[in-house]
Every structure is written in structure tokens, then in C-alpha cells.
Amino acid sequence: MSKGELAPTPAAGKRQHTKDKLKAAARALFARYGIEGVTVREILVAAGEKNGASLNYHFGKKEELVKRIAVDIFGLLDQAWDAGLKELDERRQTASIRDLIALIVNASAILDQGSERTSLRLIDRLSQERQHLLSAIAAEYGHSSYRSIMLRIAALQPDIPAAVMAHRAIFLTRYLSTIMAMYEEAQTSEDAIRRRLVGPVHDLGNVIDTAVGIVSAPIVDGGQVPGR
Secondary structure (H helix, E strand, C coil): CCCCCCCCCHHHHHHHHHHHHHHHHHHHHHHHHCCCCCCHHHHHHHHCCCCCCHHHHHHCCHHHHHHHHHHHHHHHHHHHHHHHHHHHHHCCCCCCHHHHHHHHHHHHHCCCCCCCCCHHHHHHHHHHHCHHHHHHHHHHHCCCHHHHHHHHHHHCCCCCCHHHHHHHHHHHHHHHHHHHHHHHHHHHCCCHHHHHHHCCCCCCHHHHHHHHHHHHCCCCCCCCCCCC
């Protein structure tokens, strides 16, 4: 706390505690059942809140709660990606495509370490159910590190047309969103078979190699629709 800054009052601390409980409960439920599959009442019950108006009081509505959770997650990711880009820039050699994709994956993999892991599944849920919200958050908060990474990947492959790279960026994003959610679910599961099949979250070399293939594969059909 800086000099002259007022200490939070007990009431303010209690309000923040309640907001944190609601967000934690919502994160766990959204990660498991999806955003549309969870009701306000279920969030309140999971948070141990007896006041039925608690969520509306603190967030206004469920959609605002979803937004606050998304802002938290992508704010952390943007910071991690930005720091990773700065580290790559400090090296003498130009970062490779694999370096850049490894940055995306490794920054994602360390989210929620030491706590209940929900961020990667939430990212996947948000990309499926609230893509418009993610675009709005990026515009509002200036989260641009991921876009910077994708632009660098495209610049390393000038022979691939921009339209093709734009499609591949979409494919890459959906692939990483889905596979990282699978890794997180395996790590939090008590099912030993599932954990063994998916693999340890810190061993992501094959995921990175596959992602490199998505953006750097040779163009075979020249972008033509098969069968025409």
C-alpha cells in the first residue's frame, strides 16, 4: 500500500471476498459444463451464497461475471506473451516459428499452477461460446501480444499468401485451445488412464510440433476446393 493510500474497510474486504468466491465457483462450473450449461442459482450454491441477489449485486448479471473472468485470464496471458516476446527479442538470432508457438503454449501451460486449474478449459469454452466477447475484450483492453506473435509467424513465411495464413491462424487458435483444454482436464482428472493417454502438461513438445505443421505446411492444392 502506498503512502497516503487508505486501507480497505472491512465492508470492502467482505465484498471483494464474496466477488472472489462467486468468480471461483463460476470458473469451476463453466470449465466443466460450459457457460450456457450453468445457471446463476448453481453459481450461488457452489459459492455458498445464501443471498439470491448476491451475483446481481456484485456483477449486475451473469454475462458481466463471464466478462470479468475472461478479462482476468486473458490479462494474465497477454502479460506472459508480452514478456516472452521481449525475451525472444533480446536474443541475437531471429525467433523461429517453433520459438513463437512454444511461447504461446508454454505461457498457457503455466496458468493456475498451484491452484484449481480451470483457465485452459475456460479459454476453450469462451472461444466456442463467447467469441464476440473475446474480440470485444481485445479491443477494449488492448491485448495485442497474441496478434503480434501471429504477425511474426506470417512474416517468417512470405511465400504463403495472406489469405491462407489468416485461415491457418484460425486453425492454430482452435487447435491449441482444444488441445490445451484436454491437457488441463487430464491433469485435474483422477482417471489415470486419461492422464496417461493425454500425457503430462509439461511435456508439450508434440503439441508444439503439430502446431508448427499447421502454420507451415506446404500448400498442395493451391487453395482450391477439393473436387472442383
